[in-house]
Amino acid sequence: MTKPTDLSVPVMDKEEVENINFLKKVKQKNRKTLLLSILAVLILVAAIIKLFAIGFTVSSQDVDIVHQKVNGRLEVHLSLKKNGQDLVFSGNSKFIYDENDNVIGYETRYTPKGVLHNPFDDVGDEIMLGTEMNNDTDYSNTFILVFKDKTMTFIDGVLVE
Numbered sequence: 001m002t003k004p005t006d007l008s009v010p011v012m013d014k015e016e017v018e019n020i021n022f023l024k025k026v027k028q029k030n031r032k033t034l035l036l037s038i039l040a041v042l043i044l045v046a047a048i049i050k051l052f053a054i055g056f057t058v059s060s061q062d063v064d065i066v067h068q069k070v071n072g073r074l075e076v077h078l079s080l081k082k083n084g085q086d087l088v089f090s091g092n093s094k095f096i097y098d099e100n101d102n103v104i105g106y107e108t109r110y111t112p113k114g115v116l117h118n119p120f121d122d123v124g125d126e127i128m129l130g131t132e133m134n135n136d137t138d139y140s141n142t143f144i145l146v147f148k149d150k151t152m153t154f155i156d157g158v159l160v161e
Contacts, residue, residue: 055088055113060147063087063112069157072133074143076154078112080125085114087125096140105140106131112147133157 064079080087089112096105108131115123131143133156143154153160 051116052118053115055115057148058112058114059149067154067159069133072135073130074133074154074157075128075130076145077128078126080114082114084117085125086117086123087127088113088115088123089127089129096142104138105142107142107144109144109146112145
């Protein structure tokens with residue numbers, strides 16, 4: 001059974017429907033603007049980190065290289081020729097094993113990188129890298145510099161390639 005009530009349902013006219021549709025469009029446009037703004041900020045932060053912290057691998061022509069053996073140690077002095085950039089490096093080291101899992105050497109690999117000069121962190125355009133040489137003939141010390149255009153390999157303090 002149904003019973004009639006005295007309640008009236010509000011009727012929306014065309015103008016109210018248009019206002020609601022307009023507000024929906026404004027809300028959607030605001031979301032797009034917010035998303036694009038967040039994306040732009042993230043891209044800007046990534047670019048700043050790449051330019052000032054991570055850097056770009058430098059070419060061997062952009063660096064003056066002086067290497068020498070001093071007191072059983074290989075020293076490699078690098079000086080960046082480009083103005084307005086600082087010289088940093090990334091590196092890793094690992095042991096070299098033979099087929100019987102015996103340690104037969106040590107490999108150190110560095111990649112010199114140029115970053116834009118940061119006035120808050122004055123790293124400089126010169127660095128000295130090195131490694132201790134082992135006098136044991138059965139133990140190999142490998143020191144590798146990886147540039148954009150070539151790789152320099154020192155084995156037991158002697159430049160091989």
